[in-house]
Amino acid sequence: MSQLAIFSGVMRYEYRMQIRRRSLWITYAVFMLLLGAILFGNDSSTIYKIIVHPGAVPLSEAVVYWATIINYHLPIVVGIMIADRLPRDRRTKVQELLTTTPATLSARVLGKYLGSMLGAISPLVLVYIGSIVYILYQTHNIMAIPLAIAAFATVALPGLLFICAFSLACTSVMWVPLYQFLFVGYWFWGNLFPPNRGIPTLSNTLLLPLGGNAAMGFFGVQSSNIDHATVMQGVASIVLLLGIATLVMVALLYLLKWQQARQ
């Protein structure tokens, strides 16, 4: 019996269940309307110029800007949508049945983590792909594709893995709507709040899940409150985000095992 096969199967089905949620698509639609209003509302802004005329700036700037744009507000949807995945097993009473199978807790939880995350970011990825197709169309530069993959993997993905780990773990000990409320607050405070307003924030630190350190460090593109970062700082930010995500998942597994043993 292969736990890897079980993990892969769980991941597939969690993806399927997440992608089918009507609320996922509706919430994304609302956020995209807001995003569209921000991006296209001011036709004299720098962002507008880069989006509409990507050929007017270096290719890396256009691609990395998009990787950051999709990471600005849309991850709020991701964090909210992942938050109920574990409590849902208790609510639907499937949890008991799952415990009687030979699938290990780690295979199930990791499968749930990755599967529901992939499902939750699918609309975001679709927007990103759409933007890259537009850049390709405008610039006729095939290098946009590998650049887009690299930008997504370094700028957007580590932050998404980071927030998904917390969203999955925190609701094992916290009421889901409370977590969702606090998460939205954290997102604005920890990512978008400017550091020079007298209130401490994470928005200019290595813990920024927006990907500003990677965008600046690897591609030289300022797309957040990070105005200066080296390659090492970009690497350090990614390692920190992924490392903390890993620790959170390990802690979650220990917590769930302890809860099970206490029954």
Place this chain on the structure above:
Amino acid sequence: MHIYVHQLNKVYRGDVHALNNLELVIPSGMFGLLGPNGAGKTTFMRILAGIMQPTSGTLHVGDYEGNTEKGRIAIKRFLGYLPQDLGVYPDLSAREFLDYMGILKGLEDRTMRRRRVEHLLEVVALSNVANRKLKTFSGGMKRRVGIAQALLNDPQLLIVDEPTAGLDPEERIRFRNLLSELGGDRTVLLSTHIVEDIAQTCQNLAIMKSGCVIFQGTVAEMVHEARGKVWMVTTQGLKPEGNFTVVSTMNMGTTVQYRIVGDYPTRGEAVLIEPNLEDGYVWLMREQHLFQRMPVA
């Protein structure tokens, strides 16, 4: 496969003793577990299924120790479990849910797994609604999905907890027939507070009360316990008096017939009648005989 339970205890928070030095031997075939609400049946089932651990005592399922982590994992490989309160993912179809459970039970080969799912959907008569989402299923249909998922890995040990609770008579009969076909080399543990479910399907049974076994034996032995204690009393309407339990009351127009279990009534004329399983249950619950016999293999 035999199951041996020795001095099993489970104490919940708040000093609630759900199991009290439980002693039980469960042979292969259909085995019934009867008892009132709160007797500890579900707690025992959940310990057997590896969902929770006992506070103390030993549990052997075949060659495996149910008290250890390693033993529990081994048991889960040949376990099928239908809980009292079955949970499903409402947005999956029946076919998808069974496929998912098949994956979790280690059925890696996709073709073989899908074949098994289709076969079980036919067995539980759900093939024509297999693509419908589970949230559209009635209680009885969900129960059938439940028994199908329990059988996916062709389990040697099948635990079925209150399977007919909440089902209409037709569904209940269908379920009983299905369960009756499952015995054989398998050990099927059927927990219920509905005596008729046991009477129709099991040869051996045990009665639990307050966390311990008050009777273990065959169905015939349990019926025999009440022999000489079951009376039919006919009155003009007044309830009979005495030391007994009224099992049923039937209004015959000018008279009322009472079926009672216990001593001869002090008021009313009584005729001794042959007991059934329900009478045996009522008698034992009254007397709380701490009596245990070796079951018939």
